[in-house]
Amino acid sequence: MQRSAFWSSQSAFRTLGRLSLVGLVAVGGTAGSAHAGNQSAANGAQRAGTIEIASFGALTGPDAVYGVSSLNGQRLAVDEINASGGIDGRKLALVQYDDLCEPTQAAIVASKIISNKSFTAAIGPVCSADALAALPIFARTGVPLIMAGDSAPQITTMVKEHAYTFATRLSPQDSQNGPELATLAISVLHKTKIAILYSEDDYGQGVLAAAKPVISKLGGSVAAQESYTPSTTKDFTPQLTKIAGSGADVLLLLGYYSDTGIAVSQLARAGVSPNVTLIGSDSTAQQPFVTLAGAAANGVYLVPFYSPNNPSAVNRQFVTAYEKAYGSAPTGNAVMGYQAVYTLANAMRAGGSSGDLAERIRAIDFEGPAGTVDFDANGDLKGNPATVLRVSNGKLVADQKLTIALEKALKSD
């Protein structure tokens, strides 16, 4: 074939012509829509004097349950603050974006947020990989970002390396929960043959990686270590049957309640002895876990980041308000969303309108439903002491004796 024939050919020309027409329409359309969106948002903000907050996370797809929980917590906080007169008379307004828990989507959403000058701050996402993709984009404008559900240690590395002072992280650390679970099993409950069921995502793998060195340090051994695909795996019997045959005397559940709840409901079917002690990680330690697991949840130990029966006044008020608004007990994601909005609001109140908002967010120190909210030099939430819960008659009940024993054991290591 001759080159010239290709370039002058009718059909190739037609294709190129169509292509550019298609491109034109698209470019015009996208540019127009973005422009219109920005303008209406900016006008709205000026008219009402509102403080606009961008919120992003998985709102559809398999991980939507976590993103929507977080958003519910955020909305509740916004409503409370607005009902009490807002911040210096200005109301808060949330604008939410879905990132489907896909990094590319998170990047697009981040670019949309930084393109809109009317946003005071951003809250999100619920998946660590999304945070890693979004952080460099937020760095372009430095709009304050409060991450409300990303526990991966890699985020600390990135924030530290690039000195991302605009970013703070309001979620528990895998590096804290993993050792707590291992210590509870070995030093407190004296169970050394350990089986592990973990989710094949950054969360499950992160807690596993943090727990394993502690297990071997304390003289325990890993009898079985099985993974599942989060939100997709429903048949846990292959993993559980293997665990049943491994002779383990304790099973660590490192995953989210939607999955571990179903797994626990299948224990009997897989022939797992009722004598095996179960310990659930912070993301399992939620009321819906008990709902899904049913009677099999009784006796399970849980080490949560947040427990709805935390007796503090601020928590009691939060739980009552949340249950009234949504008809169910708040989850860890909900409390993180709630605290994220209060972190922002308190920081704005603290400094009036002067000074750098991101700096004031990092300097914040207040009591939230999940304990003290204050950040370390990397913008990570300083850990609160762990509480041990036990499921009893379908309810999460705090176990004071074990909580004190765990605290002692963690100190002595």
Add this chain to the structure above:
Amino acid sequence: MIIAGWVVMIVGAVVVLLLPQVSSPYVLFVATEVLLYVPLAIGQNLITGNTGVLSMGHAALYGVGAYTTGVLVSHIAIGVPLTLLASAGAAALVGLGVSLTTQRIRGDYLFIVTIGLNFIFLDVVNNSTWSGAATGLFAIAPPAGGLLAVTTPARFFYLSLGVAALCVLISLAILRSRFGRAMEAVRDDPLVAATMGLKEVPIKAGIFGVAGAMAGLSGCVLAYFLGSVGPQDFNSNISLLIFEMVIIGGLGSVSGSVLGAIVLIAVPEFLRSVQEYSLGIGGVLIVVMMVLRPEGVLGSWRTAR
């Protein structure tokens, strides 16, 4: 008619080239995402539209490209042109390998096998340390000052525009060539093609290789563009999205594939403001488009059932 075509082309080119000067980062990011999907849709179209092979695992090839760049950059000091080549090469090899291994499997049977390959890819990257497991790899940056070492959104837009344009041209060239006619002969009637001496296996393998290379290029640019690579960007929903782009744009049509990429990326962006109902509205639009134009917006190839 010809003059009108030229005018459209020139105005289009000017607008596209000037886009970065006039628009917000958001518009640039969306435009870049569209451009990243163009090579994917075009590759899928070569496989399904022009060669008639049902396949829905394109996100795996895209992922091979992205992870190749991610792994190379985190281990050795390597420039952008070399990673582009390496990613294209790796994904082409995977495409070629898949096609050759499964050469006896056809039709719907191959369809499910390619869906499965996407799952296999995810299993591997989710469970390996070299791929950063489920969190993925991050801090993927080109060396400062190297050739094509772009960092700003505007330059990423031009880089992906270049890659997309290259793939469009390659695709047009292939379809105009003897090889392209051989592909379509195999698609329309494998038996007749065989009697004409056309060998189905190398033709299909070749086209999987080319499509793989295109997906690899996109994957490489994506890795730099995001600065990170995670498994969630290559799940079977992404494969399905690429598949839809080709069907909606029109099987066998290069410009249709480009249109498909634009429609299926831009429409959800328009729908972001109606967040809660966006998926459903998108679904209704897909049904309406298919019912109105079963052969795709710019498609012409209609197969008998």
Add this chain to the structure above:
Amino acid sequence: MITFVQQVINGAAAGSVYALLAVGYNMVYGLLGFINFAHGDLYMFSTFIVLAMVTLHVPFWGAVAVGMVAACFLGMSVERIAYRPLRTANRIAPTVSAVGVALVLENAAQVIWGPATRPFPTPLPQGLFRVDGVVITAMQIVILLTAAAIAVALRVGVYHTSWGRKLRAIRDDLPTAELVGISVNRLVSSVYAVGAALGLISGVLFAAYYNSVYVTMGLTGTLNAFTAAVLGGIGSIGGSFAGGLALGLLQSLGAGYISSGYQNTITFVVLIVVLLLRPNGMFGKLTAARA
């Protein structure tokens, strides 16, 4: 040894859930050659309707009956709106419009019922037997028997009734079938109604066995059903039953003895090997492959 037997039993149980899904899926797939990506979302939606009824204290079997009617209605409407206009188009076009339907159903379900996984209360027997240390549950037996009964009933329906004869005529040659006076629209519509009803039965049993109903259960179910149907051989009812059982055993033994992280890999590698040896699946006919 106990572990192995337990893995086989649980694998067979999971396999009978897949078999149930695959047999229902095969109803439309085998007869009309249509890769229906909305099949799972249809039964997801109607299973949610059953759950909503049960929550409103409607007796369980009444709720299932309502769900069944809703499923038939939904199946027929979707066929009328999204598939029938595409019947003469290339065969991939309706596949994509099915994706559109799936998105609409998923979105609607999330708006109505929320994104959380919900437990599924049933009066189905939850008993548990122990035989030499191996556990078998009553639900596993119920599911296996239901799947077998449906496969047999479908086989009879398709090969031994005039309804089935007409359907096979449509499958083999649609224009001629129309020419000899077969009312194609009505028959195809009935296929979708029956397919959706079978889908509801598998959705309810899936939900009861795994104690979960959730918005994204459709797509996973569709993929498993499609895989099982292909593994068994497209168009073969017995094949899709066997394919489902084989899929369950594969996942169970693969995760139990090789690696739970590579469960999908093991499944699909075996699928590829089977198809390389038998390109039309375990029980497929030679003519079943379509371009």
